[in-house]
Amino acid sequence: MTVSHLWNIPGRLVLYRDESTPRLDVGEIAAYLQETLGIPTETKQDFLKEYGRGDLRRIAERIAEARVRNVDKPFEIEEAAYGEIAFELRFLEGPAKKVPGVLYDGLRLEKLLRELLPRKMRTSRVQHIVFTSRMIGTFERDGRYHAHVNLCGYPSIISTSGAVEAPAKPREYYVMKQRFMQAGDAVPFELLKERFSGQFIDYDDPRMTEVLKGYALQCMVHSIAGEPFCGNRKCRLFDAHWQSELIEAQLHGDRFCKKHTEMLTAMKRAAGS
Numbered sequence: 061m062t063v064s065h066l067w068n069i070p071g072r073l074v075l076y077r078d079e080s081t082p083r084l085d086v087g088e089i090a091a092y093l094q095e096t097l098g099i100p101t102e103t104k105q106d107f108l109k110e111y112g113r114g115d116l117r118r119i120a121e122r123i124a125e126a127r128v129r130n131v132d133k134p135f136e137i138e139e140a141a142y143g144e145i146a147f148e149l150r151f152l153e154g155p156a157k158k159v160p161g162v163l164y165d166g167l168r169l170e171k172l173l174r175e176l177l178p179r180k181m182r183t184s185r186v187q188h189i190v191f192t193s194r195m196i197g198t199f200e201r202d203g204r205y206h207a208h209v210n211l212c213g214y215p216s217i218i219s220t221s222g223a224v225e226a227p228a229k230p231r232e233y234y235v236m237k238q239r240f241m242q243a244g245d246a247v248p249f250e251l252l253k254e255r256f257s258g259q260f261i262d263y264d265d266p267r268m269t270e271v272l273k274g275y276a277l278q279c280m281v282h283s284i285a286g287e288p289f290c291g292n293r294k295c296r297l298f299d300a301h302w303q304s305e306l307i308e309a310q311l312h313g314d315r316f317c318k319k320h321t322e323m324l325t326a327m328k329r330a331a332g333s
């Protein structure tokens with residue numbers, strides 16, 4: 061494959077840590093991207109801590125406005141309640157806390173993050189990947205929101221909660237969970253985790269870093285070549301809908317389909333020239 065003149069190879073990548081996920085080693089992901097793509101890559105602290113200067117309350121308000129209020133309706137901006145703004149302020153002031161149980165409109169969040177980037181960093185020569193514990197989704201053609209592991213854009217966003225919650229767990233997991241709920245019992249999550257151990261990525265899973273290397277690479281291939289996902293389930297650029305597919309694509313070494321192996325080699329060569 062020849063190098064495409066349409067590729068936009070940035071001179072620099074910046075990755076931002078999710079400080080609420082101690083198991084996630086963003087430095088290791090940066091080293092992986094630099095090695096694979098040949099583009100100088102650095103890591104910085106939590107994005108909102110890095111650039112969230114000034115009016116924190118206003119930023120909290122805008123994050124709260126990005127909440128998805130109805131998963132069956134396209135995004136509509138609504139004024140945030142006082143309690144929601146206070147909720148966001150707590151996480152802005154303490155990024156080591158994991159943001160629980162809220163789905164945000166990914167595109168709205170991306171727009172906010174883009175606007176917070178200092179002007180000299182907001183250029184196609186510098187690409188950014190923001191790691192966060194916030195759950196992100198987009199409204200899809202089937203008429204409802206879908207949660208994602210990553211949203212490839214400017215900046216790209218990768219959700220650690222999304223890695224756990226977006227791809228579906230084994231069917232039997234939901235059947236068993238449903239059985240407890242129908243019986244009116246509390247769901248024994250620890251027991252379920254034990255029963256399905258290894259079959260899905262969990263919060264603070266030791267495999268989280270390895271899995272998210274593939275998702276970070278997906279975003280880079282998207283921003284360079286406009287090509288996000290692959291249809292081959294043995295390729296790290298595969299768009300997994302099930303946890304079993306995610307594990308298959310991401311945890312069997314650095315595996316790519318023929319097309320993407322060649323593409324990555326050509327990209328690295330182009331970045332070095």
Ligand SMILES: [Zn+2]
Pocket residue numbers: 290291292295296297298316317318319320
């Ligand atoms: Zn592929």
